[in-house]
Amino acid sequence: MNNQVQKELKIVFFTNWYPNKKNPVEGIFVQEIIKAVSKSHSVLVIHNAGVDPTLDRPWKLELQENSPLTRGIKTYRFRFRPSPIPKTSLLISIWYFLQAFRKVVQIDGRPDILHAQVYPAGFLAAIVGKLSRIPVIITEHSSAFARDLLSRSNLFTVRIAYRLAKVVLPVSSALQDAIIQKGLQGNFQIIPNVVDDSVFYYLVKKKTDNILRFLYVGLLDRSENKGLKILFQALEKLAETDQNWQLDIVGDGPGREYYQRMVAESPIKKCVYFHGLQTKPEIAGFFGKADLFVLPSIKETFSVVTAEALATGTPVLATKCGGPEDFINENNGILVEAGDAQALYEGLLKITKALDGFDHSLIAEEAYQRFSPEVIRDELTKIYDGVLN
Structure with a gap:
C-alpha cells in the first residue's frame, strides 16, 4: 500500500x-x-x-x-x-x-x-x-x-x-x-x-463429497474463440477414466442453446450443468465450491474471470490464449496449448492429480498483490x- x-x-x-x-x-x-x-x-x-x-x-x-x-x-x-x-x-x-x-x-x-x-x-x-x-x-x-x-x-x-x-x-x-x-x-x-476484492476473496474450501467440481464462467456465443467445444471434447476423453467429476457452466449468450444441444447429444450429458447468467456474489459462490477453474479460450487479452478465480484461491487450468501467461504459474495452475483437445485433456489429468498440493491461501494472496x-x-x-x- x-x-x-x-x-x-x-x-x-x-x-x-x-x-x-x-x-x-x-x-x-x-x-x-x-x-x-x-x-x-x-x-x-x-x-x-x-x-x-x-x-x-x-x-x-x-x-x-x-x-x-x-x-x-x-x-x-x-x-x-x-x-x-x-x-x-x-x-x-x-x-x-x-x-x-x-x-x-x-x-x-x-x-x-x-x-x-x-x-x-x-x-x-x-x-x-x-x-x-x-x-x-x-x-x-x-x-x-x-x-x-x-x-x-x-x-x-x-x-x-x-x-x-x-x-x-x-x-x-x-x-x-x-x-x-x-x-x-x-x-x-x-x-x-x-479484481473486485470485496466479492472475490479467499474462503476455505470444504469438501462434502468425492466429486471433482470444474467451473467455466464466460460468454456463451457461437464463435470458436471461447473454446467450449474443445473443452467438451477433452471432457469426453476424461469420461472414459474412473474420475468422478462435474462441470458447472455459468454464463449466457446467443450460443447457449447450441451448447446445450451439443452436450445433450454427448456422453457427458449427465456431468454438465448450465446455470445461466449469475450475479458477481453468486459467481463467487461457485468459485467457493469449485476444485478447478477451466479457461479453454483460443484468444484472450487478459481474462478477468481467471484472475477472479485466483483471488478466491481456486487453481486454474488455462490455455496459452494470451492473458493468462502473465499470471498462471506452478503455484496456481497449469497452462496448455490453445485449440488442442488432447492437450486440454492431458492438462486435466495432470492438474486433478496435483490439486491437493496447491496452497489456496497463497494463490489468493498472490492474486491480491497483482489485481x-x-x-x-x-x-x-x-x-x-x-x-x-
Missing part, C-alpha cells in the same frame, strides 16, 4: 464499453478500473453509447448518477445522430464529442487527465485531448489485435490515437506484443485489470503523476 499523501486528481474516463440497460455486464471490467481510481481521485465517466438515429438533435448528453448500473460513479451517456453525408461519420463523431466534452467541462470543471478505454474511444479522446491541451492515457483491452480483426480504417485511427496519447496501457504482455506486431507505436506500459483495486489504483496514480510532472 502507498502511504504517501497524494494530490486528488480530476480524471474523466471515456469508453465505448460500459454497463447499460441493454447489456448490464458490458465493460464491467472497465467499471472496476474506474471504481478503483475513484477511491483516490475525482472521476466521472462519459460513455459513448453510439449512433442513435431517433434523436431529435445532433447529439445528446444524459446524466445518469444514482443507478445500479453506474455504482455511484457520475456517468454521462453520449449519443449522436448518424451523419447525413457519406464518408463523414468519423469527422462528425469528433465534432459532436468535442462539443459534448466541452459541455461536461462547463458543468464539472476541467480534468487533469482524459483516460480512454479501448482504441475507438481512445481515438476520439486523443483528438479532443490534443485540441483541449489535456493529456490522454489509453487502456487497451481489445482482442481485435490478436484476432486480426482490424480494418485499414481501424488501424489508421489506432495509429493516430497511440501517437497522441501520453501512455498506452495494454492489459497483458500478449496484447502489447500483438499491438506491436501490427506496426503500431506508442509509449506502452502493461497494467492488468482489476486488487488498491494495487491497480496506486499503479495508475504513478502513471498520472508521471504524465503531469
Whole structure:
C-alpha cells in the first residue's frame, strides 16, 4: 500500500464499453478500473453509447448518477445522430464529442487527465485531448489485435490515437506484443485489470463429497474463440477414466442453446450443468465450491474471470490464449496449448492429480498483490503523476 499523501486528481474516463440497460455486464471490467481510481481521485465517466438515429438533435448528453448500473460513479451517456453525408461519420463523431466534452467541462470543471478505454474511444479522446491541451492515457483491452480483426480504417485511427496519447496501457504482455506486431507505436506500459476484492476473496474450501467440481464462467456465443467445444471434447476423453467429476457452466449468450444441444447429444450429458447468467456474489459462490477453474479460450487479452478465480484461491487450468501467461504459474495452475483437445485433456489429468498440493491461501494472496483495486489504483496514480510532472 502507498502511504504517501497524494494530490486528488480530476480524471474523466471515456469508453465505448460500459454497463447499460441493454447489456448490464458490458465493460464491467472497465467499471472496476474506474471504481478503483475513484477511491483516490475525482472521476466521472462519459460513455459513448453510439449512433442513435431517433434523436431529435445532433447529439445528446444524459446524466445518469444514482443507478445500479453506474455504482455511484457520475456517468454521462453520449449519443449522436448518424451523419447525413457519406464518408463523414468519423469527422462528425469528433465534432459532436468535442462539443459534448466541452459541455461536461462547463458543468464539472476541467480534468487533469482524459483516460480512454479501448482504441475507438481512445481515438476520439486523443483528438479532443490534443485540441483541449489535456493529456490522454489509453487502456487497451481489445482482442481485435490478436484476432486480426482490424480494418485499414481501424488501424489508421489506432495509429493516430497511440501517437497522441501520453501512455498506452495494454492489459497483458500478449496484447502489447500483438499491438506491436501490427506496426503500431506508442509509449506502452502493461497494467492488468482489476479484481473486485470485496466479492472475490479467499474462503476455505470444504469438501462434502468425492466429486471433482470444474467451473467455466464466460460468454456463451457461437464463435470458436471461447473454446467450449474443445473443452467438451477433452471432457469426453476424461469420461472414459474412473474420475468422478462435474462441470458447472455459468454464463449466457446467443450460443447457449447450441451448447446445450451439443452436450445433450454427448456422453457427458449427465456431468454438465448450465446455470445461466449469475450475479458477481453468486459467481463467487461457485468459485467457493469449485476444485478447478477451466479457461479453454483460443484468444484472450487478459481474462478477468481467471484472475477472479485466483483471488478466491481456486487453481486454474488455462490455455496459452494470451492473458493468462502473465499470471498462471506452478503455484496456481497449469497452462496448455490453445485449440488442442488432447492437450486440454492431458492438462486435466495432470492438474486433478496435483490439486491437493496447491496452497489456496497463497494463490489468493498472490492474486491480491497483482489485481486488487488498491494495487491497480496506486499503479495508475504513478502513471498520472508521471504524465503531469
